[in-house]
Amino acid sequence: MEKILITLNINDKPCEVMVYPNDTLLEVLRDELDLTGSKESCGEGVCGSCTIHMDDKPVRSCLTLAMEATGTKIKTVEGLAKGDELSSLQQSFVDHGAVQCGFCTPGMLMSADALLKINSKPDEKTVRKAIAGNICRCTGYTKIVKAVAHAGNSQDHCPDCITFSKAKE
């Protein structure tokens, strides 16, 4: 098998990379492009740690061939923040204590971000459904669900919607 040169559009930048036809997108992101934010936890499409966006839809990059991704718009967790400024969803994860070990976090964020794109004020049930394919062993999901629901819809009674920076004042 021979490597071929492809161009991927990742986080709004074109990237040229040599790949084997059977390389997964996850392998190429992590090993060739050093975008290690996307995680591998199962490698077979069950845990959701490797979730990225292809044309705004959540996709498991461990099940996607890099070749299939040419001509699409790919977004990884590295593309959520603007420089060092967290997206409101990321900030909500931080403020609500939705991050513990953090291994599931990139995939969770990408699944949640895709949901918020089509439904900016999801209720709890909708959030739970949208992230049902993302396993987290640390948090029991409660805070993740809250973080997603409150990201587009912060709540007065929620002690964690008062962000860290406000709490400092």
Add this chain to the structure above:
Amino acid sequence: MSKSNSDFSVVGKRIPKLDAAQKAMGRAEYIQDIKLPGMLYGRILYSKYAHANIVKIDTSKAVALSGVHAVLTGEDVPEKMKMGFIKDNPPIKKGKVCSFRDEVAAVAAISPEIAKKALDLIEIEYEEQIGIFDPEKAMEKDSPLVHGHLKSNVLKMPWDIHYGDVEKAEKESAFVVEDRFTTQWVTHCCLGTSGAIALFDANDNLTIHTNTQIPSLAQKDFLESLKAMGLENKRVRVIKPIIGGGFGSKLDTYAYEHIAILLAHKCRKPVKIAFDRVEEFKATSTRQPTIIYIKQGCDKNGKLTFRDMRMVLDNGAHTSWGATTPSVMLMPISSLYRVENVKYVAKCVYTNNTYSQAMRGYGNPQATFAIESSMDMLAEKAGIDRIEIRRINRNQSGDETPQGLKITTCGLEECIDAVEKELKFDGKNEKGVGTGIASLIHVGGGARIYGSDGCGAILKMDDYGKVDVFTGGTDMGQGLDNIIAQIVAEELGLLAEDINVVHSDTDICPWDVGAHASRSTFVAGNAALGAAKKVKQKIQKFASKLFDVPAEKIEFKDKLVFVPGDQEKSMPLGKLLRKAHFSPGGTMLMAEYFYDPDNQNMGKELKGNMSMTYSFGAHGAKVKVDEETGKVEVLEYVAAHDVGRAINPLLLEGQVYGGVVMGLGYALTEEVTVKDGEIMNANFRDYKLFTAKDAVKIKAPIIETDDKDGPFGAKGIGEPGCVPTAPAIANAIYDAVGVRIKDLPITPEKVLVALKKKND
């Protein structure tokens, strides 16, 4: 008078985890993300049989494969290189394998793919032996032996305990219940799989990046390995990257770490071994499965008279910390509720199954499942309300239990009240719906399992009023970094973000026994607090000259050092520090502190106050059982805990929620299915973890009892969340449909069989 949370400025605040933003941006580096120049990839070949002799190994084809740098078999492992606390487990086996998980060869190659290919080229001839997989059968006299050189499969362990007089108490009891319970293999399922990178410098000193909860003890294990390799007086540096979950899985060193060391030494290059999910399931350890016989009784008023428990634990083929879980099981057995007469016998038995490790709760979930199920059975037999029987027998502050545990503060009653307030226990639920309750006791102030239960802290003030704290403690996602930052910030009048917590690099950080036994907040917290107090005194001494007032008049708040009531005598901490550093004969402000709690090792009589304080809790569940399918749905869940003081309620809730859902999995869905020693469901599709869709919203009332020994009154709370979950669910199912499931996990099939039996 005890302090209330409003007396604090940083302690008690919901401060987000300090590394959360880095993790949310995908910038945190886990072992999977680390690549070193020239790094090779190691891979391990495991046994094809549960029990067999190795007749011949031929590695020549693997050695000849291009890109392969080294191939190891048991022959290459030094005789004295062994793992486990009784050193019964070489990292690669020679001559004989005793479980499917036994390592038989390993390779290092320039890519993971080549390493894998090389393993396929290794030819091994085995001669299969009869395996033994049932621990009760393995105890029989004529059972085949797992280890031929031993006389019996039963490990030499001291667990034969009798406090008071159980026989007499049984005779005098008004009501007695007796039953058998069993618990399954479950596993940690850390989302970040295991991995290590080992490398040697030119002088044969080792650096190992590894996922560990015990940097200092791992260092000792690796030093022993070096010694076995003939590398005496060498240095070992253990660096723990950010880890994707611990839960007890990283409390021992594993074969892959020692193999990475052997390969790195042989190749003179960094060698990384990283597991995939299948390997994670097959080659890391489980929670100890148990067979539990319990008998307990009460008098006519419901007061417990005695508890008699006997347990058989499947040790698997080798020994790790799983074999010592009876020491922690003894705690709930002797001390959950007031009971004077207690008997406990536990036997750990070698089988050809996988071997067990520590896992969140360390034996407590198994023991509490039996005790709390049996409490409900006893209440029913005695005709006493199930909440009432728990209130009657509740532990109380000031108690000393038969094991010698000294209960300094106890909020169990308040926890029970909190659960009762949230859920209905009047039996008036709709059909198929029921409620259940179960309580817990756990070590909350360290646990003296080794000679030391200590942790060191070094605290260094910089020039700008910020602090570096070097702790022996380990953060693995639970939030120890925050806890330490908040404690130090509180003491020095700073913000949590002014504190940089450095952990888990043995070249820099002081010694610690490890992140286990819910001990980090208490022990590492007290160590950091001790160092902060020391440095504070030094600063006060310096400032007292500057301000010309007695040192004890000087206070710290809002980044200022000041004398209350005297506006002239006030200075930003940073400025004061610069003065200290820059004045002639300058002084550097730093301090070190080693905190080793005044708790006790259990002596020969197996008595002793193993922890400085104990955490308590009560869990309540409301479930709905579908009588057609047997499916159990959790409708509501309340988990109330006495935590001493919540240093950070945001993170504390996270520990409770995560613990509860792990406990729900234990209760209802999770099981490593093992057939003749072989794991049949080594993937996330067949090993059923709770997803966001299955999990419920959990209420977590926090009871603060302000423990006198805890840092700002805090107790440990890492494990309790998953301790009484299974019995709370089992009791709720009984309340709902009148069947008692005594075998975990409570699958729909088991519920259906029980319902059928009941209705026949």
